Structures are given as structure tokens and as C-alpha cells.
Amino acid sequence: MINPFENALxxxxxxNAVKSFPVELxxxxxxxxxxxxxxxxxxxxxxxxxxxxxxxxxHNNARGPYKGGIRYHQDTDINEVKALAxxxxxxxxxxxxxxxxxxxxxxxxxxTLSKGELERLSRGWVRALxxxxxxxxxxxxxxxxxxxxxxxxxxxxxxxxxxxxxGAMITGKPxxxxxxxxxxxxxxxxxxxxxxxxxxxxxxPESCRVVVQGFGNAGDHAADLWTKAGHKVIAVSDSKGxxxxxxxxxIDAVTxxxxxTGSVTGMEGTRTISxxxxxxxxxxxxxxxxxxxQIRADNVATIRAKVIMELANGPTTPEADDALFARGVHVxxxxxxxxxxxxxxxxxWEQNLKGEHWTEAEVFDKLKTMLEREANNIYDTAQMFxxxxxxxxxxxxxxxxxxxxxx
Ligand code: NAD
Numbered sequence: 001m002i003n004p005f006e007n008a009l010x011x012x013x014x015x016n017a018v019k020s021f022p023v024e025l026x027x028x029x030x031x032x033x034x035x036x037x038x039x040x041x042x043x044x045x046x047x048x049x050x051x052x053x054x055x056x057x058x059h060n061n062a063r064g065p066y067k068g069g070i071r072y073h074q075d076t077d078i079n080e081v082k083a084l085a086x087x088x089x090x091x092x093x094x095x096x097x098x099x100x101x102x103x104x105x106x107x108x109x110x111x112t113l114s115k116g117e118l119e120r121l122s123r124g125w126v127r128a129l130x131x132x133x134x135x136x137x138x139x140x141x142x143x144x145x146x147x148x149x150x151x152x153x154x155x156x157x158x159x160x161x162x163x164x165x166x167g168a169m170i171t172g173k174p175x176x177x178x179x180x181x182x183x184x185x186x187x188x189x190x191x192x193x194x195x196x197x198x199x200x201x202x203x204x205p206e207s208c209r210v211v212v213q214g215f216g217n218a219g220d221h222a223a224d225l226w227t228k229a230g231h232k233v234i235a236v237s238d239s240k241g242x243x244x245x246x247x248x249x250x251i252d253a254v255t256x257x258x259x260x261t262g263s264v265t266g267m268e269g270t271r272t273i274s275x276x277x278x279x280x281x282x283x284x285x286x287x288x289x290x291x292x293x294q295i296r297a298d299n300v301a302t303i304r305a306k307v308i309m310e311l312a313n314g315p316t317t318p319e320a321d322d323a324l325f326a327r328g329v330h331v332x333x334x335x336x337x338x339x340x341x342x343x344x345x346x347x348x349w350e351q352n353l354k355g356e357h358w359t360e361a362e363v364f365d366k367l368k369t370m371l372e373r374e375a376n377n378i379y380d381t382a383q384m385f386x387x388x389x390x391x392x393x394x395x396x397x398x399x400x401x402x403x404x405x406x407x
Contacts, residue, residue, distance in 0.1 A: 002293045002317060004083035010318045012086070015394030018387045025402050032059040032085055035078065038128035040106065042120045052106055054125050058138060059085035059101040062404040065136055066102030067092060067342060069143030069172075070125070070150075074109040080292070081105045084143075087313055087335055088342065093397035094374055095339040097346045102138055104129075110145045122150045126157040133158060135168035135353060141345045142172040144216070144291070148184075152177050168352035171345035180348035181360040183341075186367065188221035190340010191287070191311050192229070193368045194332060197375040202307050202330050209283045211235045211305065213242075213275060214290030215254070215264050218311045218338065222287055223251045235278050236264055237290070242278035243270040280304060288315035295320045303329065310334040325388045333390040335397065336371075336378055343367055 009030055016026050040052045055078055058066045068088040071081070081103045089101025106125060110118055132138055142151055151172045159165040167178030175181070182189065199208075208231045212223045215238045223233045232248035240263040243249070249270065257267040265272045279286065279299065286305035288294050292314030295303060300320040308324065309332040310316060316324070316331055324331055347363055350356075374396070382392035 002296065003079050004292045004314050005079040005086070007293075007314065007317055008083040008086045011390060011394060014318065015391040015398065018385050018391050019395045019398075021398050021402055025398065025405060028405070029060060029086070029089065029398075029401070032057050032082055033061065034058040034132075035082060036129065036132065037078065038125075040121060040124035040128055042117060042124055044117055045114050052108055052121060052124075054104070054106045054128060055081045056104045056129050056132065056138070056140075057081045057085035057102060058132070059103075060089040060401070061100035062401060063093060064098035064100050065134075066138040067099035067141070067345065068101060068103035069141045069341075070104035070106070070146050070154075071143040072106050072108050072110045072145040074107065076105040076107050083292070084313055089401070090394060090397040091335040091339045091342055092346075093400040094335050094378070094393050095343045095370060096374065096400065097343055097370075099139070099342065099346055102140070103143075104140055105143075118150070119153050122153045123157040126154045127161065130158060130161045133169055134162070134164065135166060135349065139168070139345075139349055140170050141342070142217070146172075148172055148174040148179060151179075166352050168349050171348040173348070178348070178352050180344055180351055180363060181358060182363040182367075183344050183348055184217070185221045185225070186344035186363075187218045187311065187338050187341035188225050189364060190343060190367055190371050191218075191222060191309060191337050192225050193340070193371040194337050194375040195226075195285075195309060197372040198332065198379055201379055202332075204284050204307055207231055208285045209234050210285045210287065211278060211281050211283045212287045212289055212311075213237050213278055213294065213315075214288065214312060215258060216289070218341070219287070219289030220251075220255060220258075222289055222311055223249070223254070226285075226287075227251045231285075234283060235273075235281055237275050237278045238264050239290075241265040242273045242275055243267050244273055244278070244281065245270045276302075285309060288312045291315070293317055295324075297323070300324060305329065307332070309337045311338050313338065321388060321390060330389060332375075333393050336375060336389070336393045339374075340367055340371060343370060 084103035289311035
């Protein structure tokens with residue numbers, strides 16, 4: 001099994017090999033400031049007690065409070081959370097927001113829990129970790145399988161324990177309870193701003209054939225946004241499989257089909273294929289938006305996309321990065337391409353602290369300005385160092401972390 005934390009460390013040292021940073025900085029970033037495992041007892045609906053394993057990794061807070069989502073997944077473990085936390089440190093530095101990197105998780109398949117059990121588990125996670133959480137300390141958010149409703153339960157639990165009802169301890173909340181306009185689509189929207197800034201430079205046509213792996217919060221909004229902008233989304237997938245239609249998919253119809261049947265697969269007028277086959281489709285742009293380690297040494301030769309833009313965290317392994325770079329396939333890295341999520345989360349935190357509510361136009365105007373600037377900056381850095389965009393993004397982040405940690 002590929003250990004995502006080892007891959008994250010490899011990415012760090014590979015960037016440092018292109019532009020050398022102080023040894024002490026790199027050594028500090030190789031280990032999280034703190035990693036915490038907790039047991040969360042939950043009374044199940046049938047009266048039995050189940051103990052779940054939960055995590056919070058606080059990687060680095062030199063640039064601000066720890067920030068990062070909470071993942072509920074049956075395969076989540078401490079190494080995955082450590083990798084995600086390190087990437088959050090890098091991502092916040094790339095986006096140039098005043099946040100550090102953290103991440104949380106619970107090893108659980110939430111689809112096997114009732115709503116009540118899910119609520120008790122979520123409140124239990126906050127109870128177990130309330131001492132380290134807080135608006136100026138550590139600010140979680142949603143990730144895979146966690147929703148605005150779960151953020152709301154967590155925010156409520158934190159308020160009950162600490163008396164802090166500002167809502168600023170967690171982001172991704174529902175609009176009615178302190179959420180930000182635009183947070184739901186922010187990850188995909190941020191990706192779209194990066195895509196628009198780099199499309200011509202990366203040699204992509206005005207109208208692209210797009211493939212999206214993963215049809216969750218990040219992926220379904222991406223499919224929708226690219227379609228509305230005049231591109232053709234020819235295939236999408238979820239954990240059960242993929243669908244393809246060469247003439248382009250009707251994304252509203254796919255969303256309705258998924259809502260009705262629980263999966264994108266089997267939709268009328270489309271061909272159902274596997275996720276491996278989806279990754280190998282010929283297209284201009286492949287957007288992985290599911291989980292890590294999807295494009296690896298063993299399947300990279302099958303990839304026929306011209307450009308890959310990572311909406312998921314860690315979908316491409318370092319070996320695959322090298323093979324793609326050698327073939328001239330650009331990979332726009334996660335720490336730039338999906339940074340719209342944490343950027344709008346930071347806007348939400350700022351609005352909560354100031355007691356403000358910004359319009360969607362204000363949110364997206366700020367996001368666009370920030371991400372276009374950073375996308376161009378990272379592209380220029382890659383050109384300057386004759387390297388790939390991932391190393392260039394790490395170099396940008398490391399420069400900012402060096403400044404913060406020096407002072
Ligand atoms: P989600 O739970 O809403 O959706 C995940 C999707 O991936 C689902 O459609 C699921 O069926 C699918 N999936 C799971 N396993 C799969 C597999 N093996 N093959 C294909 N599809 C599979 O989660 P999300 O919030 O959309 O997150 C997806 C990715 O984007 C994660 O890597 C996450 O860390 C990253 N991300 C999310 C945000 C955010 O704001 N939600 C921000 C930054 C990065």
C-alpha cells in the first residue's frame with residue numbers, strides 16, 4: 001500500500017532539491033507539531049457502545065492557526081491525515097492566507113451510520129479535541145464525507161463546551177449558521193480561476209474535453225462549472241464506477257440520476273465503465289476529484305489526458321509525476337488547484353470574527369484575484385527553475401514559510 005505521508009515528504013525533498021532551503025526549515029516541516037489520536041465512544045441506535053478512532057494532526061502554525069478539514073472514511077488512518085495536514089500547510093502558504101496546516105479524521109464508513117449515530121460521533125470528535133480547537137488555535141472544515149450539517153453539530157458542541165458561539169472555530173457551516181456565501185462551490189470555483197489563468201499557457205484549447213473522477217462536493221461542482229463555461233464534460237465517476245458520453249454529459253441529469261439511484265453509474269444514454277478506464281480516456285483535461293494515489297507508476301502509461309488538474313488531494317504519486325513531466329503532460333498540483341476551498345473557509349472565519357456577511361460576488365472577486373495571481377506566480381516559478389508545477393508550488397510555499405519561521 002502507498003503511504004501518502006511518505007509521498008508528501010518526497011514532494012518536499014524533491015522541491016528542496018530544485019531550490020535549496022535551510023536544513024532546519026525542511027527538518028521542522030518533516031514532522032507535524034502535534035498528532036493526536038482519540039477514541040470516541042458512541043451509543044449506537046441498538047443500545048450497544050462502539051468506539052471509533054479519531055485523529056487531529058496539527059502540522060505547522062507559523063503562518064496562523066491550524067486549518068484543515070475532517071475526513072470520515074473507512075480507510076482513513078494517521079498517515080493519511082498527516083499527509084493531508086502537511087499539504088494544508090503548503091496550500092495555505094501557496095494561497096497566501098494567514099493559516100497554518102492541520103487535518104482531522106475518523107476511521108468510519110459514515111454510510112453505515114444512522115443520522116443520530118453520525119451526530120453523536122461528530123459531537124464526540126469535538127468533545128475529545130475541544131481543548132486544542134478554537135478560532136485562534138485550530139479551525140477545522142469539511143472534507144470527504146463531511147457536510148455543512150456535520151460542521152453545524154460540531155460548532156454547536158464547541159459552543160456548549162466553551163461558551164464561544166462566534167462560529168469561528170469551524171468553517172463550511174450552513175449559511176443560516178455563520179457559513180459563507182460561495183463556500184459550497186469554492187473548491188471547484190477556485191480551480192476554475194486557476195484553469196482560466198493557465199489554460200493558454202498550458203496549450204489547452206478554448207473548448208476542452210474534460211473528464212472528472214469523483215462526483216462529490218468538489219467534483220460535481222467542477223463538472224457543472226466547466227460545462228456552463230462551454231467545455232464538454234465527457235465522463236464522470238464515483239466510488240461505484242464511471243459513465244462516459246462522447247458528445248458530452250448533461251450534468252443536471254447526472255446529478256438527478258445520482259440523487260435517485262445513489263450513483264452516477266447506469267444512467268440512460270451513457271456507457272458505464274470502470275474508474276481505471278475513466279482515467280485512461282483521451283481528453284484535454286483530467287480532473288481527479290476523489291482520493292489520493294489514483295495516478296501511479298503502474299497506471300501512468302495509460303493516461304492520455306493533455307493536462308491534469310488536481311481537485312483531490314494527493315491523487316498523483318511522485319513516480320507518476322516524473323513520468324508525466326517527461327511526456328510533457330502538465331500536472332497543476334492540488335496545493336494550488338484546490339486551494340479555493342480553504343481560501344473561502346478563511347473568508348468565512350474572518351466574517352465570523354468580524355460579525356460580517358459578504359456577498360457571493362465579493363467572495364468570488366477576492367478569490368479570483370488571489371488565485372489568478374498565485375497561478376501565474378507558480379507558472380513563472382516553474383519556468384524559471386525548469387521544473388514541474390508541483391515543485392514550483394512547493395518552492396513558493398517554502399519561501400513564505402521560511403519568512404514566517406525566521407521572524
Ligand atoms: P465527497 O465525499 O463529497 O466526494 C468524494 C467523491 O469521490 C464521491 O463521489 C465518491 O463516490 C468518490 N469516490 C470515492 N472513492 C472513489 C474511487 N476509488 N474512485 C472514484 N471515485 C471515488 O468529497 P469531496 O469533499 O468532494 O473531496 C474530494 C477530494 O477533494 C478529496 O481529496 C478532498 O480532500 C479534496 N478537497 C475537497 C475540498 C472541499 O472543499 N470539499 C477542498 C479541497 C480538497
